Amino acid sequence: MMFINLYIEALEIIRKYYNIGTHYFSNTEIIPIDGVIKPGMKDAVIETDDNGQERINRMNYEIVTLQSLRDKLRCKEIWVIGADRYRNPDEDLPADFENRREEHYKALKKPLNSEEFITSIKQVMYESLTKLDSGMPKNPKVRLSTKNNKGWITVSTSDPQPEPVNLIKLKAEIMKQWPMTNLLDILKESDLRLSFTDRFKTIAAHERLDRATIQKRLILTLYGLGTNTGLKRISAGNHGENYKDLLYIPPLYKKI
Structure with missing residues (x-):
């Protein structure tokens, strides 16, 4: 709930400065950063002026904040009351889900036990990674080497596929x-x-x-x-x- 309040505060700041053409937010404003701005984007938002003081770039802050909000809406960490696509994720389930849980899981071909589900995913990942690990060194189109003291994988260009017959006729x-x-x-x-x-x-x-x-x-x-x-x-x-x-x-x- 805390990070939702941070986004609300951030949107209020953005709305407040909407018609103000300043490059930076005022130093007197309390601008939500942690929990709103991704760590990798802080350098684009926080700048240092000629006096060595940190300033918040208004335009960059707006863009990064709205992008972050979009991502959380898409994965429904945040939802909008009364919305359809961005509604409460609990509303995505059928109303009778609990009563017909076994039937729904069977239709999805998923086990009822969560541990069994996780174990099956781990097994698939293990088998796939094992196949990759054993097959890559033998693959003539893949070359393993080092570059700048780091592991480097070079993949050869695939042979061109034959042109579809319909395309030739067209x-x-x-x-x-x-x-x-x-x-x-x-x-x-x-x-x-x-x-x-x-x-x-x-x-x-x-x-x-x-x-x-x-x-x-x-x-x-x-x-x-x-x-x-x-x-x-x-x-x-x-x-x-x-x-x-x-x-x-x-x-x-x-x-x-």
Whole structure:
């Protein structure tokens, strides 16, 4: 119950500073840290100013606190009264669970005795680890070595699997219907029909370029980034747009 109160206090602090644009919380505030902030994230939250005094970074604190709260809601260490997905975990059980416990356990194929259940899990883990321990040194695709005085496991790349028959047939049918048609042409044709590039709005105050130029640069940029071809390689094409022109597009049109 104690850590729930800590989260409530943390949320109250976050709400209090919601419309205040300060970088740090006031030194007079009592900010819940232990029990709310994970130990590994404290360095991101607690900073030291020029005077050597520890300060709580407000934005980082909000993010880390909400992430921690999300994790506890997901595993139901914390639940919300009246909620569905994040309800009290006791409500997840059928109302007649205690009366029909044996029937429910049988349906789940689990033993009624907890010790028996734990023992079976331990046995499975032991057998799996034993198999791993005995098989790994003999596996030709695995090499055990050391790196920086620590144990190191190197796994070779698996052989490529044969291409599915249906995929081969699908590619052949597409090639038959639209021979010599590349993805960029399809993207351009889709925009001519649907005008999806009109949905991209600039974050700038206004647009200086004409819409036709923006449309072309957006399509080239989407193609370059979406296919991992890269903007430099795309800019080498015979379309009249250079690398700097394309590089200018993503930051301005990152929202739809």
